[in-house]
Every structure is written in structure tokens, then in C-alpha cells.
Amino acid sequence: MRGEASRVADRESRNSFANKLRESGSNAWEIGNELFTITYVFDHNPRIQRALTDPGRPTKDKVALLNELIGNQAMPLTMDILTDLVGRSWSRARDIDNAIEDFAVDAMMYQADCDGKTLEVAIQLAQLQSALLNLPVVRADLSDDQGPLNVRYELLHALIDSANFDRITVRLAEHCTRNPRNRRYLESVQWLINKFSRHMGESMVTVTTASPLSEEQIKKLNQIYAKKTGHPVHIHSVVDPTVIGGMRIQVGDEVTDNTVVAQLETLQRKVKTSVGD
Known part of the structure; x- marks a missing residue:
């Protein structure tokens, strides 16, 4: 601090x-x-x-x-x-x-x-963040500044090259890889998303669901989070079939996970705890 x-x-x-x-x-x-x-x-x-x-x-x-x-x-x-x-x-x-x-x-x-790429870069950073959520080993390797830089760069580009990200997104992602600065990789990406959000005067709301959101759902989420944050928001929809159902919503560092997978994991932990007792 x-x-x-x-x-x-x-x-x-x-x-x-x-x-x-x-x-x-x-x-x-x-x-x-x-x-x-x-x-x-x-x-x-x-x-x-x-x-x-x-x-x-x-x-x-x-x-x-x-x-x-x-x-x-x-x-x-x-x-x-x-x-x-x-x-x-x-x-x-x-x-x-x-x-x-x-x-x-x-x-x-x-x-x-x-x-004219500010929103596009912010969305791409959110896409990178979403891609890494289920890749803990990759995240750890990207954050390991003790390992060879060329290996970390190769790992990063293997992840993002097919996405055809803007040069600014790539440069920011490379900076997080080259110089983690005692931050975890996802923490660095979220920090960048927050800075772009403040710069644009709106918040990035990343919503992960098993199937695409409807226009009506996006409109409703827009209204809810614009009211909650007090300023305009952009809904970034991520489709991940592995969550099975429900929604995972991230606004800045705040995450609300009501997906079926999260609920099953919570139930599993409770069962293990009760068995242990």
C-alpha cells in the first residue's frame, strides 16, 4: 500500500x-x-x-x-x-x-x-481473464518471474495468438508476464480492466453462463448494474458450458458465483465437513 x-x-x-x-x-x-x-x-x-x-x-x-x-x-x-x-x-x-x-x-x-479501440481492448482483457479462470497452472506459470521469460512469452502467445487481439492488449498482457510486480496474473489483468473502466467512465461486468445471454437478459443486467454502480456499464458475456447453469458475475474484484458448478462444489465441501465431524 x-x-x-x-x-x-x-x-x-x-x-x-x-x-x-x-x-x-x-x-x-x-x-x-x-x-x-x-x-x-x-x-x-x-x-x-x-x-x-x-x-x-x-x-x-x-x-x-x-x-x-x-x-x-x-x-x-x-x-x-x-x-x-x-x-x-x-x-x-x-x-x-x-x-x-x-x-x-x-x-x-x-x-x-x-x-478508437478503447472498449475493444477492455473487452479483450476481460476475455483473457475469462480464458485464464479455468487454467490455474497456466496462471501460475505466467506469474512466475523466476522462470525463463521466453518460456512465459511462448505460453502467453500460445494462449492469445489465435484470438487476434489488438496490439495494445498484447502489449499489456506481455507487461504482466514480463514484470508481475508481486501480483498474481489475474490480479494484474483485473487491475488493467479497472483502469480502462475508470478511463471510459463505465464498469466492465463479466457474466459467465453455460449458454449465450438473450438481449433481454443483457438489457436487464445493464439496468441492474448501472443502478448498483451509479454509472454506465458494459456487459461482457462469456459462454462456458462447463458451468452447467446459473451465472458467474464479476464487477471489478467482486465476484458473485451462482453457477451450478459452484453450488455443487459448495455442497461437496459441506458433505466432506459433515463426514469429517
Whole structure:
């Protein structure tokens, strides 16, 4: 959990650069990629984190170090963002990496806006999440940053290549694979879905059923969850015959599982408990 100083620094910096990132157009893709790479490098070099966030070190020295490390290798706006971040106060050294990652995702969202693909990317992230729900071994392997990166990439692409995802979805999924940042893979994907939902001003409601939802069901769910969340929602319907019947509904981190499979599993646990007694 970030301290108050880090939350303020992250929020104020991102707010101050929001318009510039939005107006960067197609350059947002490259800026986002650069910031993801820098997040990875800083995450794996705690000495750099400490040097760039040391409250006793003059800002000009930290900016000089930043230029020495990155210099003209990055786009001007990337350097402007990093320069702003090292001039702020941080509760913990590693919190600056959280802010850089937030900026990277912001850049990808603005690129999605520029491409007219924002909702499409959000839906694809929800599809990736749904595909992984019944693949615990794959999820664990994707989250294992101790294993070879090329093996994790091969596993990810074996899962998503046939889906023909947008380049932004693929890049976000690769980031979660390359740099889990102490998060489980599904947790990272849900974090991204939440960010896209806030960016669009609506919530993603993923509904898993054994057969396709009717238009009437989708309309009713829309009304229910729009009222519940207080803002527009998008119903992402997932068909999974293995749930047999009922619905599994996920809104953010909240999951309501009323599928037949879930009910059978609950009953089975109760039977085991009573037998054990």
C-alpha cells in the first residue's frame, strides 16, 4: 500500500501530464513502451530507485542521474514525465516505479483512444481473464518471474495468438508476464480492466453462463448494474458450458458465483465437513 506522499505525487503528476499524453497521438504507443521498460529496469535495480527518490539529494542531481541513465534514448515527453517524478516526494523508494507503471498504462489508454479501440481492448482483457479462470497452472506459470521469460512469452502467445487481439492488449498482457510486480496474473489483468473502466467512465461486468445471454437478459443486467454502480456499464458475456447453469458475475474484484458448478462444489465441501465431524 502506498503512503500518502506517494499517492499525492502519483496523482498530481499524472493529472499534470494528462493533456500532453492525450495530445501525443500515435506517439503514446512508444511512450508507453518506454515507460514499461523503465519500470522493469528500475524494479530490478533498487539502488536506482533509492538514488532517484532520496529526499536529501538535490533535485538537480537526480535529474542529472536520470539523464545519465536514459538521456536521449527516450522520447522528450517520457523524459519530462520522469523528470517531474524525481522532483516529487515519495513515501517509499519503490513507489516511484508504481507511478511510472501507471503512466505507461495511461499512455496505452490514450493510444487506444487515438485508435478508437478503447472498449475493444477492455473487452479483450476481460476475455483473457475469462480464458485464464479455468487454467490455474497456466496462471501460475505466467506469474512466475523466476522462470525463463521466453518460456512465459511462448505460453502467453500460445494462449492469445489465435484470438487476434489488438496490439495494445498484447502489449499489456506481455507487461504482466514480463514484470508481475508481486501480483498474481489475474490480479494484474483485473487491475488493467479497472483502469480502462475508470478511463471510459463505465464498469466492465463479466457474466459467465453455460449458454449465450438473450438481449433481454443483457438489457436487464445493464439496468441492474448501472443502478448498483451509479454509472454506465458494459456487459461482457462469456459462454462456458462447463458451468452447467446459473451465472458467474464479476464487477471489478467482486465476484458473485451462482453457477451450478459452484453450488455443487459448495455442497461437496459441506458433505466432506459433515463426514469429517
